[in-house]
Amino acid sequence: AQSVAQPEDQVNVAEGNPLTVKCTYSVSGNPYLFWYVQYPNRGLQFLLKYITGDNLVKGSYGFEAEFNKSQTSFHLKKPSALVSDSALYFCAVRDSQTGANNLFFGTGTRLTVIP
Amino acid sequence: EADIYQTPRYLVIGTGKKITLECSQTMGHDKMYWYQQDPGMELHLIHYSYGVNSTEKGDLSSESTVSRIRTEHFPLTLESARPSHTSQYLCASSEQGASSYEQYFGPGTRLTVT
Numbered sequence: 001a002q003s004v005a006q007p008e009d010q011v012n013v014a015e016g017n018p019l020t021v022k023c024t025y026s027v028s029g030n031p032y033l034f035w036y037v038q039y040p041n042r043g044l045q046f047l048l049k050y051i052t053g054d055n056l057v058k059g060s061y062g063f064e065a066e067f068n069k070s071q072t073s074f075h076l077k078k079p080s081a082l083v084s085d086s087a088l089y090f091c092a093v094r095d096s097q098t099g100a101n102n103l104f105f106g107t108g109t110r111l112t113v114i115p
Numbered sequence: 116e117a118d119i120y121q122t123p124r125y126l127v128i129g130t131g132k133k134i135t136l137e138c139s140q141t142m143g144h145d146k147m148y149w150y151q152q153d154p155g156m157e158l159h160l161i162h163y164s165y166g167v168n169s170t171e172k173g174d175l176s177s178e179s180t181v182s183r184i185r186t187e188h189f190p191l192t193l194e195s196a197r198p199s200h201t202s203q204y205l206c207a208s209s210e211q212g213a214s215s216y217e218q219y220f221g222p223g224t225r226l227t228v229t
Contacts (some may be wrong), residue, residue: 043205044220045220100171107156108155108156
């Protein structure tokens with residue numbers, strides 16, 4: 001079965017400190033991995049994706065993610081957190097088994113950046 | 116500007132009423148989706164469509180129905196709303212047959228059934 005896991009419901013980090021939001025995946029075949037962010041009362045916004053190529057993927061708003069095949073992880077990172085980064089973050093993986101190519105989303109991690 | 120729209124943004128309605136949540140996109144995407152999300156919780160796919168006249172059920176069983184008569188329009192209907200339908204409904208779209216598969220989301224409709 002294909003899935004993603006976000007082991008932390010909540011991550012707190014001080015403004016200016018580096019942040020990491022964790023995601024691990026389980027897929028058959030090559031993984032297509034995504035990060036989305038959701039601000040209060042809004043839809044999801046696409047941040048970045050890994051399809052192939054460099055393991056370090058750069059995305060919107062200064063975020064990046066590191067694909068690690070041996071650890072089956074795709075952690076989201078940012079060198080210096082801003083208070084405005086506080087939001088709900090979702091990791092997702094493409095469904096490559098059914099042919100529908102839908103996305104499976106994780107349960108989300110709430111990031112709070114403390115001023 | 117290409118975008119995806121949902122109306123209404125907020126809806127409070129009584130039990131037993133019929134409601135339709137609207138979703139339209141101007142990105143020319145063939146594939147569209149509906150997700151149900153309780154506040155601050157995970158997303159559950161309830162319907163998707165590959166294109167005109169195509170509708171499929173998602174991973175989460177839902178009493179709602181959808182239609183796809185036009186490429187840009189993917190409305191969701193509840194024939195008889197119940198309090199258990201109270202949730203946020205998110206519409207999304209993506210290119211069909213693309214290699215990237217990322218989905219683009221509308222702002223959502225927050226539905227409250229009293």
